[in-house]
């Protein structure tokens with residue numbers, strides 16, 4: 001009897017793991033970038049499309065264990081990512097670096113937390129976790145992304161807050177975290193895997209689609225991009241879109257787009273032109289063929305207009 005119970009108990013973790021997460025219908029596949037650095041390319045879509053698989057994540061295998069960068073938009077996706085990691089290594093998941101606390105990057109955290117990983121997140125994370133947005137959005141995603149986000153999905157708190165540039169090592173690997181402050185979200189940071197010369201930027205960079213501006217601080221964002229563009233690297237993984245070994249090209253769209261928004265709307269705010277009139281008068285042809293233009297551009301422009309009004313007042 002005791003033997004049977006022990007057997008059951010030892011099987012329990014596997015049973016829990018197998019039952020806990022709804023299978024995904026999208027293809028979650030790890031791509032090897034360089035040496036031990038990998039990334040999981042998400043699909044190009046809006047928040048609740050493709051089962052929420054719209055952002056990138058990554059991982060680096062070190063001699064001591066696995067470092068994960070971001071955790072995708074549902075526990076099911078993170079579980080599928082874990083299966084991909086397990087095809088490469090059986091080493092423990094030691095650490096998750098969260099670029100920023102936005103739903104599409106954090107709802108998978110619980111999967112890695114349950115593996116025993118430490119969670120490191122940028123300063124500003126608690127502003128998000130203590131806001132009304134955090135529980136409200138989770139509730140709405142439990143419906144919109146059901147069954148992949150459901151009543152068992154919970155917000156995971158960080159174990160450590162990063163509030164400055166931080167170098168650290170895991171096993172034989174050296175990493176550099178760059179903390180940008182409140183840029184695209186309440187707090188953003190990037191990860192440079194020094195051994196692989198691979199930069200995971202989080203949502204400072206969107207590739208292949210119009211970025212989501214939301215309540216970003218666009219001036220700081222442009223400054224942060226100047227810094228990222230000067231980083232020496234061989235491979236680059238944006239928060240959304242395809243990774244590449246041509247970092248400058250991959251960063252180009254976000255950089256040009258943000259500068260364009262600021263330049264055009266600064267003129268409008270300076271001359272006290274109403275938003276609607278200004279929006280109609282701007283020539284958007286450079287960007288209007290980019291994915292997510294229809295969904296995001298007007299909202300982005302309005303957000304930047306309000307932001308510029310507030311800083312010029």
Ligand SMILES: [Zn+2]
Nearest residue numbers: 100102185203
């Ligand atoms: Zn984001």
